Amino acid sequence: MDRVDENNRVMAKNTSFRAEMGNRRALRDIRNLAGVPPYPCAVNKRPLTEKTSIDEHKPAITRRPMTRKFAASLASKPQSCHQETNLKNEQSELGRSRKPPIPSVSSSCSLSSSTAIVMDDDLPLPMVEEIEEMDHSEFKEVEMEDVIMESTLDIDRSDSNNPLAVVDYVEEIYRFYRQTEVTGCVHPDYMSNQFDINEKMRAILIDWLIEVHYKFELMDETLFLTVNIIDRFLAKQTVVRKKLQLVGITAMLLACKYEEVSVPVVEDLILISDRAYTRQEVLEMERLIVNTLQFNMSVPTPYVFMRRFLKAAQSDRQMELLSFFIIELCLVEYQMLKFYPSLLAAAAIYTAQCSLKGFKSWTKTSELYTSYSEEQLLECSRLMVDFHQKAGTGKLTGVHRKYSTFKYGCAAKSQPALFVLEATTL
Template identity: 40%
Template sequence: MRKGANIEEPTFRVTRARAAACKPSVGSEAPKGQGQDRLLRKNPKRSVLDEKNNNTRVSSAQNKRRAVLKDVTNICCDNNSYKNCIIPAKITKKTTKITKKNPIKPQQVSAQTQSTAVDHIDLDKSVIHQKGTHIAERENTNRIGKRVGSQLQSFSKKGRNNINEKTIIATKVDFTDIDSDEKDPLMCSMYAHEIYNNLRASELIHRPHSNFMETMQRDVTQSMRGVLVDWLVEVSEEYKLVPDTLYLTVYLIDSFLSQQYIERQKLQLLGITCMLIASKYEEMCAPSIEEFCFITDNTYTKSEVVNMEGQVLNKLNFQFSAPTTKTFVRRFLRAAQASNQSPSLELEFLANYLAELTLIDYNFLVFVPSNVAASVVFLARWMLDQSRHPWNDTLEHYTSYKPSDLKNTVLALHGLRSSDISSPLNAIRSKYMQDKFKCVASLPSPQVPETLF
């Protein structure tokens, strides 16, 4: 069996150069025999050439040879190691071009090649040196930045301590700090200042219109509104609701009347519906709809109350959380009694009495709740003690109002208090004539001189 017969042709890509190299020359034949079979078995992928063609390929390939990089995987970035591994290809091209035009001796070519390689090495050295310089500068900058940052932090701490010391000194001299008691978590001493700053901004946004009786309502008058509020005071006393529920009820009524026309036959329905919503918001156990229907002698049905509740909530976009006069009265009464050994209940009852009187009068919608609350405290202190000025630095600090800012409101409140004695709307007066409120409604109302402002 012949082994040479089973040998296949070598499978590789045939280019024009290989085809020209593999083409047999004229007058020469490839040697045949056992030696050829032995060569094919040793390396089947190489074609058998004669010496002439082989020499021609070698000489033609010398001009196309490129520079080869040595293995540099384990060479460190030292100066000597770069000299052994870099053989630039561009230098070879330049030397080959030069040799074509002007032949140079081999010693000169090697010297030029070495000088060019040394130039590349010098460039690499300068690049490495620049990188090292940048790294060193960056480290120095970071070091300096950390040092400066620590110094600034120490300076800022010292500055804060100095500011705090100055604030404490100013607090001791100018006004009394009513938020210094941090033991009671219910007082929110740490956040009280931010909370009331937010409320002061909110009272300017969520305000009913002060002229909706003239612009929106044609069937409802100011006196009708006063009668409704006076009756709601009795309802809140009947069901023992908290004061915030009454204030929020009046706020919801005014906000709805500012945006929606309503007939007088549905005014009482609006009143009990707003009290139902306020009770759900403020009370722990709100009265049921049936109880509010019963208090109106079943004038309105449950379905009518539910329907009105949806109208109110949709008209107000479910935004019925707003600061009222009661919200600020609590804060300002605490500031008014900052220097007292014990709280004055009479001052608190009198301030609450004056504040509830403003709910009946439609004209007090012109003033913001914080201004009304400050005026209430101002007049209550004056009614209880005319021997000293009712305003001090502590009240001015926490209310942000000077006496001159409260002049119009205090005078309007004083007139309302004087006319309340003869007013037919006596629900608030009867409430504060009780002994549990120390009968503050029966206190005389002295004149308010202009010198107080």
């Protein structure tokens, strides 16, 4: 059965209507088609006030009572027709750059007032331009939401089903690390209390321990904890030059007992030190260190922050290796003790990103999870770039040789981000 719209135009059946429209997208212009009310069957939802039956086989036409609003709408019909005619003339001058709009419902001005049906709200339907503007505004809102989601990602969502990731309280863990990292730090000028050793001897010791760590194939956590134990012990206990290497191998033994599954035996450490010490001396130094540190081995080192911050940076294998190469260079340098472990980790990742990408890169996600802005990292990052540039020169090249192997992706051969240093002169 045919339907009569508010302008008394007879619509064809659905099949003929689709054939006439061709490939036109219905969802795009569904509110702009002639003969389609803004809401289906909206006219029939109101009670009928008056029916005029022209033929008993034809449907009755609904009329509204003559009110002031209705009279004003009839008076404005010619003006709206004139405006629509001007609009059509402007659209014809634009050429065929886009499809011309289908005549809207307002074309009913050519009908006689006796057969015209006025819509309930007396408002014209939106034109094609208005619909396109509405669609574009919706798309812009969706795009803006996507940008916001990309700028602050939930890095733990992918590990929601991994019990080892402890997603439920991983934020509390790292909040505790940030609160307690100060307890694992030492005064950056503690060497002034030592009378027989200096920062150069410390650098030689740690560079040698990095090679020992690599030869024994120990875990990364062990190396960072070894250096932390050495610094905390030397900050509280004076040591003569001949015992400094003993402090180093004993600190590595303690770190292995804390972190490793398979711990090197004491004889292996004595052998690696060219039998400079006896087993008894190692055990006595072990007792002295743990008592001096009050058996506190649970301190947040830069390693724990590296794992979290690399995840926030969405790093790949290349960025991970370069970040660890940079931060291991910092372990040798005495002047880097003035930075917190979390700041060292964030700056190492930032420096690695700059080196790989060739420009400064620090995302909102990294800033959120590290709590460090790019400006806060620049001082530490510039020192790291300088270490990277000089890594292969001088006498202490243990880290450079380690990361020049294929096992570590030849990360030491990457180009340093020298443009970070140039920013200091601006």
